[in-house]
Amino acid sequence: xxxxxxxxxxxxxxxxxxxxxxxxxxxxxxxxxxxxxxxxxxxxxxxxxxxxxxxxxxxxxxxxxxxxxxxxxxxxxxxxxxxxxxxxxxxxxxxxxxxxxxxxxxxxxxxxxxxxxxxxxxxxxxxxxxxxxxxxxxxxxxxxxxxxxxxxxxxxxxxxxxxxxxxxx
Amino acid sequence: xxxxxxxxxxxxxxxxxxxxxxxxxxxxxxxxxxxxxxxxxxxxxxxxxxxxxxxxxxxxxxxxxxxxxxxxxxxxxxxxxxxxxxxxxxxxxxxxxxxxxxxxxxxxxxxxxxxxxxxxxxxxxxxxxxxxxxxxxxxxxxxxxxxxxxxxxxxxxxxxxxxxxxxxxxxxxxxxxxxxxxxxxxxxxxxxxxxxxxxxxxxxxxxxxxxxxxxxxxxxxxxxxxxxxxxxxxxxxxxxxxxxxxxxxxxxxxxxxxxxxxxxxxxxxxxxxxxxxxxxxxxxxxxxxxxxxxxxxxxxxxxxxxxxxxxxxxxxxxxxxxxxxxxxxxxxxxxxxxxxxxxxxxxxxxxxxxxxxxxxx
Numbered sequence: 001x002x003x004x005x006x007x008x009x010x011x012x013x014x015x016x017x018x019x020x021x022x023x024x025x026x027x028x029x030x031x032x033x034x035x036x037x038x039x040x041x042x043x044x045x046x047x048x049x050x051x052x053x054x055x056x057x058x059x060x061x062x063x064x065x066x067x068x069x070x071x072x073x074x075x076x077x078x079x080x081x082x083x084x085x086x087x088x089x090x091x092x093x094x095x096x097x098x099x100x101x102x103x104x105x106x107x108x109x110x111x112x113x114x115x116x117x118x119x120x121x122x123x124x125x126x127x128x129x130x131x132x133x134x135x136x137x138x139x140x141x142x143x144x145x146x147x148x149x150x151x152x153x154x155x156x157x158x159x160x161x162x163x164x165x166x167x168x169x
Numbered sequence: 170x171x172x173x174x175x176x177x178x179x180x181x182x183x184x185x186x187x188x189x190x191x192x193x194x195x196x197x198x199x200x201x202x203x204x205x206x207x208x209x210x211x212x213x214x215x216x217x218x219x220x221x222x223x224x225x226x227x228x229x230x231x232x233x234x235x236x237x238x239x240x241x242x243x244x245x246x247x248x249x250x251x252x253x254x255x256x257x258x259x260x261x262x263x264x265x266x267x268x269x270x271x272x273x274x275x276x277x278x279x280x281x282x283x284x285x286x287x288x289x290x291x292x293x294x295x296x297x298x299x300x301x302x303x304x305x306x307x308x309x310x311x312x313x314x315x316x317x318x319x320x321x322x323x324x325x326x327x328x329x330x331x332x333x334x335x336x337x338x339x340x341x342x343x344x345x346x347x348x349x350x351x352x353x354x355x356x357x358x359x360x361x362x363x364x365x366x367x368x369x370x371x372x373x374x375x376x377x378x379x380x381x382x383x384x385x386x387x388x389x390x391x392x393x394x395x396x397x398x399x400x401x402x403x404x405x406x407x408x409x410x411x412x413x414x415x416x417x418x419x420x421x422x423x424x425x426x427x428x429x430x431x432x433x434x435x436x437x438x439x440x441x442x443x444x445x446x447x448x449x450x451x452x453x454x455x456x457x458x459x460x461x462x463x464x465x466x467x468x469x470x471x472x473x474x475x476x477x478x479x480x481x482x483x484x485x486x487x488x489x490x491x492x493x494x495x496x497x498x499x500x501x502x503x504x505x506x507x508x509x510x511x512x513x514x515x516x517x518x519x520x521x522x523x524x525x526x527x528x529x530x
Contacts, residue, residue, distance in 0.1 A: 008187065010194060010403050017400045021392045028391060032355050042364030047364060049373045056373065071283055078284035082222050089221050096307070167221065 182251035196258070197406045202399075207420045208413060211252035213264045215275075219304045223279025226301050228308060229255075229267045236270030239339055239529040240309040242301060243275045243327075246321035247293070247432055248382055249425050251277045254319065257417055260429065264420035265518040271525065272309050276301045279426075290325065291454040293432070298329045302336060315340035316465075316524060319508060320478065321436070324348060328446070328453060331462045340528045341465040341492075342521060345472050345507050347482040348489075349447040350440050354479050355389055360441045366369045367437050373431040379425030389476050414510065421505075445464040447485055460489040466528040468494040468521070494528060 031037055063070045181192050219226040243263070245251035254275065255263040266273050276298070281288065305314055316338055318326030323346025330338050347353070359365065370377065387394040398419065405411040428436075445451040451458040467490055473485040479497065487497045498520065502512050 009191060014400055017392075017396055019374065021397075024388075031404055032388065033358060035358065035361075038358045038361050038364045042361075042366065045370065046366050049369050053369075053373045075282070075284035075286075078282060079370060085222065089300070093303070110289055 181362065182475050194403070195408050198403055201406065202414065208257060208394055208416050208529060210257060210417065210420065211255045212258055213255045213261055213267065214240050217299065218274075218308055221300065222283065222285070223414055224297055224301075225277045225279060226304055227275045229263050229273040229275070229276065233267055234270065235272040235309070237272065237526065237529055238311055239313050239315050239525075240272040240274060240305050240311050241266060241315045241317055241525065242305050243273065243317045243319070244298060244301075244322040244326045245275065245277060245319060246325075247278055247281075247426075247428055247436075248321060248379075249421065251275055251319075253505065256421070257413075259371070260414070260417070260509055260514055262513070262518050262521070263510055265514075266522060266525075269522050269526075271522070272311075274301075274305045274308075279497070281376055281427050281429045282327070282472055283375050286371075288429040289431045290328075290435045294325055294329050294332070295456075298325070299333065299336075302338075306337075313337040313339040313529075315342065315529065317342040317344070317521075318346055319344045320346060320504070322346070324440070324446070327460065327463065328451070330465060331458050331460050332453060332456055334462045334464060338465045340467045340525060341463065341528055342470070343483070343486070344470045345478045345483060345504055346486075347467075347478045348439070348484050348486040350444040351447070352479065352481055354386075354476060356441060359385065359388075360437055362442050365437070365442075367434060367442075371434045375430050376427035377430065377433045378427050380491055382428060383422075383425055386477060418505070419510070421509075447489065460486065461491050463490040464492055467492040468497065468498060468524050468528075470498045470500060470501045470507060470517070470521075472500050472504060472507045473506070474502060477504040496524065 060070050060072075181189060213228040213229050214232075215229045216231050217225050218228050243251070243254055245254070255261045258264060263273050263275065278293070278297075302314055302316075306312075314337060316326050316330065318324070318341075324475035326341065327343060327346065327348065330336075330341055350357075353360075360367075398415065402415050403411070404415065439445045439451060443450075446458065446460070449459050449461075467487065469483060469486055470482040472478075473480060484497055487495050500507055500512070500517055502510075502517070506512055507517060
């Protein structure tokens, strides 16, 4: 492939990469697996963290002196908002949990009211029948009264009044 | 400037075949690396059905008919962004599953801020995942659920499942999820307690920056990870499909998020350094995690070319769980190509879909 053209940068680059990778792969992997490498990595990490800690402390001290909120303080405000959101989420969840129980209770209540309604209807029906009977009874009494003799009429009246008086007693 | 460019192009056009070709490739390579816009990722239609802090729970293709009764909740890692599961139309696990009639949900942790530095794994596992599971069951109206975890998200999913044996978790799919940290390759050495300053790191930085995690991953194979992608691009820059996939992968690889500090302290300390999970020594908010409590149907996927999570870190889970239906599926891919790319599209996505369909009957 490389003999075809005097200068083919891509092929040359690829060949170089493949050769390097092949030659160095095992060496690199061996190095990466050595304890000394881990130790070195740890030292670099420690130095970086020391530097970072120093910068953090200096920045925080400066911000405090300049009356500027620090990162921690702003994060605390964010945490308050997150906590509040968490509480709303818990309420939402509890509302959903309760809604199922509430739906059951409401349905039960509906059935009870419906039964009560039916019973009331029956009571009203019975009352209407009774009223009708009473009215019919009165009419019969009136008719009968009109037909009887005047002497008997007064006797009947006294008989009708009697139970009413008894009741009052 | 324009006249100069035109003159240069005219001059190039007069060059002989190979030189002209080389120049055009170089021009295209420069365009791809410097000026071309990044491709749009995560295009499968979705709606947000729940949020908490930075976390969002998505439901995918809500308008599409769901033929599978058991919804799938995907739980992502605290490293990188979850759109690798929905990378691009035709290269998306989520799109594949929804197109096959599955009701797919994704738990996206979002980007942790400094205020989230105290978030522990306990919080994610006991406060966020259970709520997400409940929301999925409420939204779908289903009685059972399937959980799918990728990478560290799979480890968190396994812990959650072990801690909640009473929940109706029917299927558990773990993709390259580390469980046993006895031999984690180079990480075992680099994260050695004697040299790695875990507490100082978390105490100083709060959250662990993405660049630091990325540096560790690239160091596993420095030449191929740093130069390899550019060599491949230069070699196949004429292939537009390759260029698109290259850009997608580079975008995802460089689009990382910070790792919440306290979670990182647990992840490195209790998992990499002390290997507590596989030994049943891990406690999450005082609850002992016993992997034998997992009874759900299990599909555990390991990748033979994965140098981030080695197969020996994944496979011991199958011996620990009590599941009657458990499958260990080994694939010949890397850590990322298990979920996106040609092999994933042609083999792994259909395999997961078939397994799920059969396990859900």
